[in-house]
Every structure is written in structure tokens, then in C-alpha cells.
Amino acid sequence: MDxxxxxxxxxxxFCIGAGGVLTRRNPLVILLCLELMLNAANLALIAFSRxxxxxxxxxxxxxxxxxAACEVAVGLGLIVAIFRRKLxxxxxxxxxxxx
Amino acid sequence: xxxxxxxxLVLAFPLAGTILIGLGHKRLGRGPAGAIGxxxxxxxxxxxxxxxxxxxxxxxxxxxxxxxxxxxxxTGSIDARLAILVDPLSVFMMLVITGVSTLIHLYxxxxxxxxxxxxxxxAYLNFFVFSMLVLVLAANFFLLIVGxxxxxxxxxxxxxxxxxxxxxxxxxxxxxxxNVVGDVGLVLGTFFILRHAGTLxxxxxxxxxxxxxxxxxxxxxxxxxxLLLVGAFAKSAQxxxxxxxxxxxxxxxxxxxxxxxxxxxxxxxxLISRMHPxxxxxxxxxxxxxxVGCVTLLVAGxxxxxxxxxxxxxxxxxxxxxxxxxxxxxxxxxxxxxxxLLTHAFFKALLFMAAGSIIGAxxxxxxxxxxxxxxxxxxxxxxxxVVGGLALSGVPPFSGxxxxxxxxxxxxxxxxxxVVLYVVGYVGAFLTGIYTWRMIFRAFFNRPSPEAVELExxxxxxxxxxxxxxxxxxxxxxxxxxxPEHVIAEREIPMKVAMGLLAVGATxxxxxxxxxxxxxxxxxxxxxxxxxxxxxxxxxxxLIWFGMILGTxxxxxxxxxxxxxWVRKPGTSAAIQARFKAVHTFLWxxxxxxxxxxxxxxxxxxxxxxxxxxxFERVVAEGLLVGGAxxxxxxxxxxxxxxxxxxxxxxxALLLLGGAAVVLYFxxxxx
Numbered sequence: 001m002d003x004x005x006x007x008x009x010x011x012x013x014f015c016i017g018a019g020g021v022l023t024r025r026n027p028l029v030i031l032l033c034l035e036l037m038l039n040a041a042n043l044a045l046i047a048f049s050r051x052x053x054x055x056x057x058x059x060x061x062x063x064x065x066x067x068a069a070c071e072v073a074v075g076l077g078l079i080v081a082i083f084r085r086k087l088x089x090x091x092x093x094x095x096x097x098x099x
Numbered sequence: 100x101x102x103x104x105x106x107x108l109v110l111a112f113p114l115a116g117t118i119l120i121g122l123g124h125k126r127l128g129r130g131p132a133g134a135i136g137x138x139x140x141x142x143x144x145x146x147x148x149x150x151x152x153x154x155x156x157x158x159x160x161x162x163x164x165x166x167x168x169x170x171x172x173x174t175g176s177i178d179a180r181l182a183i184l185v186d187p188l189s190v191f192m193m194l195v196i197t198g199v200s201t202l203i204h205l206y207x208x209x210x211x212x213x214x215x216x217x218x219x220x221x222a223y224l225n226f227f228v229f230s231m232l233v234l235v236l237a238a239n240f241f242l243l244i245v246g247x248x249x250x251x252x253x254x255x256x257x258x259x260x261x262x263x264x265x266x267x268x269x270x271x272x273x274x275x276x277x278n279v280v281g282d283v284g285l286v287l288g289t290f291f292i293l294r295h296a297g298t299l300x301x302x303x304x305x306x307x308x309x310x311x312x313x314x315x316x317x318x319x320x321x322x323x324x325x326l327l328l329v330g331a332f333a334k335s336a337q338x339x340x341x342x343x344x345x346x347x348x349x350x351x352x353x354x355x356x357x358x359x360x361x362x363x364x365x366x367x368x369x370l371i372s373r374m375h376p377x378x379x380x381x382x383x384x385x386x387x388x389x390x391v392g393c394v395t396l397l398v399a400g401x402x403x404x405x406x407x408x409x410x411x412x413x414x415x416x417x418x419x420x421x422x423x424x425x426x427x428x429x430x431x432x433x434x435x436x437x438x439x440l441l442t443h444a445f446f447k448a449l450l451f452m453a454a455g456s457i458i459g460a461x462x463x464x465x466x467x468x469x470x471x472x473x474x475x476x477x478x479x480x481x482x483x484x485v486v487g488g489l490a491l492s493g494v495p496p497f498s499g500x501x502x503x504x505x506x507x508x509x510x511x512x513x514x515x516x517x518v519v520l521y522v523v524g525y526v527g528a529f530l531t532g533i534y535t536w537r538m539i540f541r542a543f544f545n546r547p548s549p550e551a552v553e554l555e556x557x558x559x560x561x562x563x564x565x566x567x568x569x570x571x572x573x574x575x576x577x578x579x580x581x582x583p584e585h586v587i588a589e590r591e592i593p594m595k596v597a598m599g600l601l602a603v604g605a606t607x608x609x610x611x612x613x614x615x616x617x618x619x620x621x622x623x624x625x626x627x628x629x630x631x632x633x634x635x636x637x638x639x640x641x642l643i644w645f646g647m648i649l650g651t652x653x654x655x656x657x658x659x660x661x662x663x664x665w666v667r668k669p670g671t672s673a674a675i676q677a678r679f680k681a682v683h684t685f686l687w688x689x690x691x692x693x694x695x696x697x698x699x700x701x702x703x704x705x706x707x708x709x710x711x712x713x714x715f716e717r718v719v720a721e722g723l724l725v726g727g728a729x730x731x732x733x734x735x736x737x738x739x740x741x742x743x744x745x746x747x748x749x750x751x752a753l754l755l756l757g758g759a760a761v762v763l764y765f766x767x768x769x770x
Contacts, residue, residue, distance in 0.1 A: 021751050030747075095745030 006047035014040035025090045027082070031075045038068045102157070103166030105150030106185040106236055109193055112143040113229035117222055124218035133208035136221035140204050140228055144197035151190050162186055162626040163302060165238045176297040184238035184301060188627040191437060191620075192235035192369055199361040199444045200228045202597040206452050207353040209591035210459075213582030214351075220260060224357065227253035231362050235369055239299040240289040243370075247285055247330065250366060251278035254358050258350040263579035266569040270346035277343045281333020285370075288326030291319050292377065305376040309630075313380060324377055324384030327370060331388070335367025335421045337395045342693050344418055348410040348465075349569065351581070352455030355410055360417050360447035365440050368424040372433050372627075379431070379632050388429030389510075393520045396422030398690055400530035404537070405686040407467045408568070409454050412538050416491060417447055419527060423506050426520055431633030432509035434621040438612050439502035441620070446490035446499055446605035449483055452598050456480040456588040457542055461550050462560045463581060465568040467538060472547030476554035480588050481543050483598045488539050490605040492532040492654045498609035500650060503528060505612065508646045512638035528650055532657020540665040559585050614643045 013036055020033030042061040049057025082089060116139025120132050127135070154162055167182035183189075204224060211220050230253045234246030252275070259271025293299060295316045296307040307313075313320040331337070336344035336359075347359050358364070371378060371388060378385040396419045403415035420443050427436035457473060457480060458465055474481050490497035493504065507528075511521035550560035565574050565581065574580045588594040611619040628634070638646075664671040676683050688694065 018755055022748055022755070025748075091747040094747070 003047055003051045007044060010040045010044040010047065012040075013037075013043065025092050027075070027079050027089060027091055030091065031072060031079075034075075035068060035072070038064055100149070100153070101164075101166075102150050102153040103164050103183060103185050105146045105153060106164075106166065106183050106189075106193075107168070108146040109143045109150065109197065110183070110229065110232050110236060112139045112146065113225045113232060115139060116225035117229055120218055120225060121222040124222060127218050132218035132221045133204070133211070136225050137201065137204040137208060139225055140197055140201045143228070143232070144194070144201050147190065147193045147197050150185060151194060154185065154187065154190055159626050165300075165302065167238075171241065176293065178239070178299055178303075179241040180239060180300075181242065182238040182300070183236040183242075185236070186627055187624050188369075188372060188437070189235050191441075191624060192365075193232055195365075195441050195444050196228065196231050196235065196362050199448050199601075200224075200357060202600055203353050203357045203361070203448060203452075205593045206356070206455075206597035207351075209586050209593045210353050210455055211351060211582070212586070213584035215578035215582065216260065220351070223253060223256045223260065224354075227257060227358065227363075231366070234366055238301055240293065240301070240304075241299050244282070244286055244289065247334070247366070248282050250334070250363055251275060251282060254278065254347070254363055257354040257358060258347045260350055260354065261580050263577075264349065264567055264569075264574065265572075266567060267349040270343070270349040274343040274347050277333050277340050281330040281340065284326045284329025284333065288323045288328075288330065291323030291326060295319055301373065308376050308380055317381075320377065321381040321383050324374070324381040325387060327374060327377075328384060328388050328391075331367030331370045331425070332391060333367075334370075335364050335425060336418050337367065337391050337422065337425055338398060339692065339696065341395065341399070341418055342689075342696060345406075345411045345414045345689070348408065348414050352410065352451060352458060355414070356448045356451035356455070359414060360451050361444040364417060364421050365424070365444070368421065368428055368436055368440055371425065371428045372437060375428070375431075375433060375628065375631060378429065385429045385431075389426050389517070389520060392422045392425030392427075392429060393523050394422075395419070396426065396527040397523050397530075400527045400534065401686055402689050403534040404530065405683055408465045409457065409467050409470070409538060409542065410451070410465055412467070412534060413447070413450050413454055416450075416531065416535060417443075419531065420447065420491070420503075423503060423524065423527070426510065426524065427506035430510045430513055430517060430520070431631060431636060432506050433628045433631065434612075434624050435502065435505035435509050437624060438620045439499075439506055441611075442490065442498035442502040442605070442608050445601050445608060446487045446497075449598060449601040449605050450487035450491065452594065452601065453480050453483040453487060453588070456483075456586075456594065456598075459585040459587045460554055460559060461548075462562040462585055463565055463568060464550075464562075467541045470542040470548055470550075471545045472543065472551045473554070474543040476547065476551045477543075477587060477589055479595060479598070483588070483602050484539050484543065486602045486605050488535045492535045492657060493528055493650050494654045494658070495647070495651055496606075496609060498605055498607070500647075500654075501609035501612055501614070504643075504646045504650045505614070507650070508614075508638040508643050509636065511642055511646065512636050513633075525649060525653055529653040529657050532654040533661045536658045536661035537665055540661055544666050545669060554587075559587060561585070614647070615640075 017033045017036030017038075017040060020036065021030050024030055024033065042064050045057040045061045045064070047057075049055065049061075079089065082094070087094065116136055119139075120127060120135055124132065154164075157164070163184065163186040165182055165184050167180045169181050171179040171181055173180065204221070207220070207224065211217050214220060227250070230246055230249030232246075234243060234250055237243040237246055255271045255275040255278075258274050259268045261267045289299070292304060295312045296304040297312070298304055298307065308320070329340075333340040344359055344364065348355055350358070378388070399415045399418035399422060403412050403419065406412050406415060420439070424436045424439050424443070427433075427439065456477065457470060460473065460477060460480075461470060464470075486497065490499040493500040495501075503524075507521055507524045510517050510524060547555065553560045565583065566572060567574055586594065588598055611617060612621065664675070685691070
């Protein structure tokens with residue numbers, strides 16, 4: 001099968017993820033969308049790996065998964081912390097870090 | 100040891116003395132500091148004599164020896180080395196400096212013995228001698244400037260030695276500021292010369308000048324020489340940079356004797372002699388020097404006629420005598436100028452020391468108005484004053500007679516418009532006789548003053564409380580003020596020895612250079628000045644005889660007039676003063692030079708400074724520069740801060756856009 005299709009699917013998923021990150025205000029959903037983006041990248045990596053017959057891309061996808069797991073752990077931790085302090089679970093409300 | 104090693108030793112001893120006394124001043128009592136100081140200078144003098152002897156072993160054409168201790172900065176055309184030049188001129192200067200300084204140190208041992216700052220005094224004094232020796236031994240402009248600036252700093256320290264006296268600190272600042280003007284002149288002049296000569300070394304510079312380095316840059320040479328003259332004038336107290344010298348009399352009397360008579364003020368004369376190959380190629384600059392020297396000798400002579408502070412009278416006579424030397428060496432009479440420098444160092448140091456002795460007897464008062472009739476009570480001081488006075492006014496056979504007349508004979512022999520200088524020189528000689536003997540007659544003759552009477556009864560007068568002679572302000576006798584005790588030469592062996600030796604020198608040194616008979620100094624200095632273009636100028640026998648007779652007659656007439664006015668008819672002085680009130684006021688205010696400088700330079704600058712502080716500083720510096728810079732930063736941060744909204748999604752969008760832009764860029768690149 002042509003590699004183009006894999007890339008199209010990957011790009012679509014990436015755009016869905018990016019759109020979600022930009023439009024949603026719930027941090028939980030943003031984390032989900034980030035996962036989508038990472039997995040879109042993984043799909044592309046594996047497709048290229050298959051195309052070149054080289055295992056590098058697959059290894060890289062595994063590493064991305066590890067990083068994603070860490071990231072989710074930190075992100076969920078943050079969300080729990082926000083929840084515990086009874087702050088609004090809304091990224092637009094959390095803007096005290098502005099200059 | 101080689102000649103230059105002795106030269107280095109001459110420098111080393113005073114420096115060692117300075118460091119030793121300076122570091123140990125708390126431990127050293129009054130005796131040791133003076134002894135160490137005197138011994139250091141004496142050893143330097145002995146080394147100087149040794150270098151003289153070993154210099155005589157060289158062939159006369161090989162008597163210019165350079166020794167470099169290390170290279171300070173040698174790059175391109177700059178060759179700044181720590182090097183000394185030992186040749187007859189520098190040996191001559193160092194003998195005069197160390198010789199007279201030894202005696203002055205000896206005198207100071209007594210004179211300053213009750214001063215609480217005794218050790219500090221000797222440390223400064225040794226430092227001064229060291230600086231002056233650096234100045235005369237320097238083999239290049241670099242070291243010359245170092246010595247030149249050191250001398251200025253040392254004179255500042257010594258003039259304001261009694262630092263609790265406001266008048267003294269002001270005088271010190273004045274001397275330092277004017278000297279720094281001279282330093283700037285010297286440095287700038289050096290740049291002009293270095294630019295085309297391509298070397299800082301004296302001998303190299305002279306060779307370059309001979310080889311025509313300035314052939315197409317004559318203007319640069321003249322400008323350089325004129326700027327060197329500014330330095331020389333400031334150090335040698337020539338018009339218009341002379342106003343510091345009379346004020347410098349605020350320092351202790353031996354300091355006046357050392358700095359303002361025997362050594363420091365002669366630096367300008369030395370500089371012109373040393374630079375004679377340059378000045379001979381820059382005729383205009385040499386003429387300026389001769390004219391300024393001539394004007395100074397006349398102006399200083401007239402001012403000395405009316406001043407009443409005994410030290411200031413001597414200070415003005417110093418200015419006048421330095422005027423002769425500057426005129427002489429600028430006109431080409433190098434050996435004669437140096438000869439006068441030597442004799443002047445002796446008789447002027449002697450006069451100052453004798454004045455110090457009288458001031459001691461007067462319990463610190465310096466006004467001639469209060470002194471009179473000390474002849475009987477202070478015979479030794481009187482004798483020294485008479486010897487010094489005769490030498491200063493140029494009565495044969497005292498030393499000043501031969502040296503002054505030799506300068507004037509040479510200037511007269513130059514012919515042309517130099518004849519004017521010749522005539523003015525003799526007018527100055529006539530004035531010298533009057534003002535010198537006015538001082539002597541007023542201080543020693545007539546009815547004894549109360550202090551003199553007290554001294555005749557065997558004890559030195561003591562004021563109820565010490566006062567500053569300049570403004571009558573009461574002072575304490577703690578450190579930073581003159582000591583409570585006063586000393587006179589009659590009772591102090593060291594002072595007597597110093598003054599006695601100087602008196603002998605002032606009497607007999609003329610024998611070194613008697614016209615038609617001896618030419619010791621001329622022969623000795625010949626290796627330095629042999630290439631001078633004025634070697635062919637020889638005053639005719641008739642001119643020499645005429646000059647000597649004229650000089651004698653004028654000096655004796657001056658003395659006779661002074662005798663008539665101040666001894667025979669004591670009222671005459673007041674009558675003349677009343678008759679020529681305007682002239683007296685004019686001279687009393689020293690030709691209004693202080694006021695003129697104040698009006699022309701000090702006030703405009705202080706007004707400019709005030710304007711800078713109130714307007715420029717506030718509006719331009721604070722408002723425009725400081726305020727502007729902070730304003731730009733503030734406005735910039737304001738703009739950047741607006742980007743930081745805190746909206747997470749906004750940042751994410753920016754990130755994505757940025758990433759997309761990068762991807763797009765590479766896509767476009769790859770196609």
C-alpha cells in the first residue's frame with residue numbers, strides 16, 4: 001500500500017489533536033488531544049520505518065510512548081493538584097503566570 | 100663599578116630612605132628619621148661623586164652612557180624603557196640636587212625637630228629628592244614624565260605639609276593644579292615629537308632630529324617644543340604659570356629652600372638644556388622661552404620690591420633668577436645657565452635657611468614690617484644673609500656675579516633683538532640689588548624689634564599662642580601644624596653647619612668659571628653641548644669687561660639705594676609709597692596675575708562647571724541619557740509584556756504556528 005495513505009491518516013489525527021488542544025478548555029481533554037498528536041506522529045514514524053525497512057522509526061515510536069506516559073503522569077498529577085485546591089478545571093481561568 | 104651603576108645607586112638611596120622612613124614612621128622617633136633621611140641623600144651624593152669620577156675616565160665623546168634596567172613597553176615606535184642617561188649634564192644636575200639636598204636635610208633635622216610630623220616630613224623630603232633625580236637621570240621621555248609628575252606630587256605633599264592650615268592646603272592644591280597643566284603640556288609635547296622622531300629615547304630623538312625627521316614637519320617640532328615649554332614654565336614658575344611659587348611659601352622653610360629655590364624650579368631649565376637639539380631646530384620656540392624668561396625676571400623683580408613677607412621676597416627673587424636661567428638656556432647659553440643654576444642653588448638655599456632662622460627668632464612671624472635690628476643678636480644668620488645677598492645681587496667676587504654676567508654677556512653677544520633682553524637683564528640685576536638689600540636692611544638694621552631685644556637677653560621670643568603668619572589664624576601645635584618650639588641657627592649645630600657650607604659655596608663657586616681664567620663647567624658640559632650651533636657665539640672681550648663692570652656698578656648702586664631708603668632715611672620708603680600709590684598698589688597685588696587668571700580661567704570654568712552641574716547634568720545627563728535609556732527599556736518591556744497573556748491555548752497556537760512556519764520553510768526550500 002502506498003505510504004501516502006498512512007501519512008494522510010497521520011496528518012488528519014494530528015490536526016484533530018491540534019484542533020482539540022487549541023479549542024478545548026478542559027485540561028483533561030487537552031491531554032487527550034495531545035495524546036492524539038503524539039500517536040499521529042508515531043503512526044508516521046512507523047510508516048516511514050516500514051517504507052525504509054529500517055527499525056529505527058519503530059524504536060523511536062517506543063520512546064515517544066515512554067515520554068507520553070511520563071507526560072500523562074505529570075499532566076494528570078497537575079490536574080489532581082488543581083482539583084484538590086478547588087481551582088476551576090479550565091485552562092483559560094489558570095492564567096496567573098502572565099507578565 | 101660602572102658609571103651607570105653609580106647612577107642607579109644615586110636613585111636607589113633616596114628611594115630606600117623614603118620607603119624605610121615611610122614604613123617605619125610610627126616606630127622611628129624624631130632622631131632616627133632625620134638621620135636616615137640625611138644619610139640616604141648623603142650616600143646618593145657620594146654615589147654621584149663616584150659616577151662623576153668614573154665618567155671622567157671615559158673619552159670625552161663617549162660620555163653619554165645609557166643603562167636600561169628593563170623594558171616597560173616596547174612596541175612599534177614606542178620604546179618605554181626604565182633607562183637612565185648618565186652624561187655630564189645629568190651628573191651635574193644630580194650633584195647639585197643631592198649636594199644641596201644633603202645640607203637641607205641636615206638643616207631640617209634641627210628645624211623640624213619639634214614637629215610632630217617629623218618622620219612624615221623626612222619621608223616626603225626623600226621622596227622629593229628621588230623624584231627630582233628620576234627627572235634628571237631619565238634617558239627617555241617616558242621616565243622624564245614619570246619624574247616630572249612625581250616632583251609635582253612631592254611638592255604638593257610638602258607645601259601642604261602643615262595640613263591643618265587652610266592656607267597651606269590651598270597653596271598645595273594651587274601648586275599641584277598648575278603643575279598638572281605643565282605635565283599635560285609636557286605629555287602633549289612628547290606626542291608631537293614622538294610622532295615624527297619615532298622613538299622616546301632622548302639620544303635617538305636627537306639623532307632623528309639631526310637626520311631631518313622634522314625637515315618637512317617643522318610645525319610639529321615647534322608645537323612640540325612650545326608644549327615642552329609649557330611644562331618647563333609651570334615647573335620653573337615662569338609667567339603666566341608662576342602664581343603657585345609665592346603661595347608655596349606656606350610649606351616649612353627648608354622645603355622652600357629645597358623645592359622652591361634649589362631643585363624643583365630648576366627642572367624647566369634642565370629640560371630646555373636637555374632638549375637643546377630640538378630647541379635649536381625650533382627657533383620660534385626658543386625665542387618664546389627667552390622672551391618669557393626675560394619678562395619673568397623683570398616682573399618678579401618689581402614685585403619683590405614691595406612684598407613684606409620675607410619668604411615671598413626670596414620666592415620672587417627665585418622666580419627672577421630662574422628667569423635669567425630660562426632666558427640663558429633658551430638663547431643658547433647652556434653652560435652659563437647651568438652655572439647660574441649651580442650658584443643659585445647655593446645662595447638661594449642659604450638665603451632661605453637664613454630666613455628660616457629669623458622666622459624662628461620671630462616666633463613664626465614672617466612679615467618684614469615686624470622685623471628689625473637682628474644684626475647684633477643673630478650675627479651668624481646676618482653673616483649668611485649678607486653672603487647670600489651679595490651673591491644674589493651679583494657683587495664680585497661672590498658666585499652670582501660670575502654666573503649672571505656670563506648669561507647676560509652671551510645674550511648680548513647674540514646681537515639682533517637679543518640686545519633688548521640684555522638690557523632688561525641688567526635692569527633686573529639693578530632691581531635685585533635693591534630688593535635683596537631692602538630685605539636685609541629691614542630685617543637686620545635699625546632699632547631692634549622686641550623679639551630681637553629678647554634674643555639679645557638670651558632667649559627666643561615665644562608668641563603667647565602660635566598664629567598662622569598668612570592670615571593671623573590661631574593654630575594648635577598638634578600634628579599638621581608647625582611645632583611649638585622655634586629654632587635659630589645660632590644655637591643649632593646642624594643648621595650652622597649646613598648654612599656655613601652653603602655660604603662657603605655661595606662665596607667661592609664663582610671660581611669655577613671666571614671669564615678668561617677658568618672654564619671648568621663649560622669644559623665639563625662640553626660633551627653634551629658640543630653639537631650646539633651657538634658654540635660659535637663668543638662674547639667679545641670688551642663686552643665681557645663692560646658687562647662685569649656694569650653688573651658691579653648696578654649691584655652696588657642698588658645696594659646703596661636700598662641703604663639710603665631703609666637705613667639712612669627710614670621715612671623715604673613711606674614717602675615713595677605715598678607718592679607712587681598706584682604703582683605700589685599694582686606691585687603689591689603682584690601685577691594682578693592672580694586676579695587675571697581668576698577672571699580669565701578660574702571663573703569661566705567654575706561658571707561652566709556650575710552650568711554643567713545644574714543644567715547639563717540634570718537635563719542632558721539625567722534627563723536625556725539616563726532617563727532616555729530607562730524609558731526605552733520600559734517601553735520595550737511594556738510591549739513584550741503584552742504578549743504574555745497567560746492563556747495556555749494562545750501559547751499552544753503560537754507554538755503550532757511556529758512549527759508550521761518552520762515546516763513550510765523547509766518545504767519551500769526543498770522544491
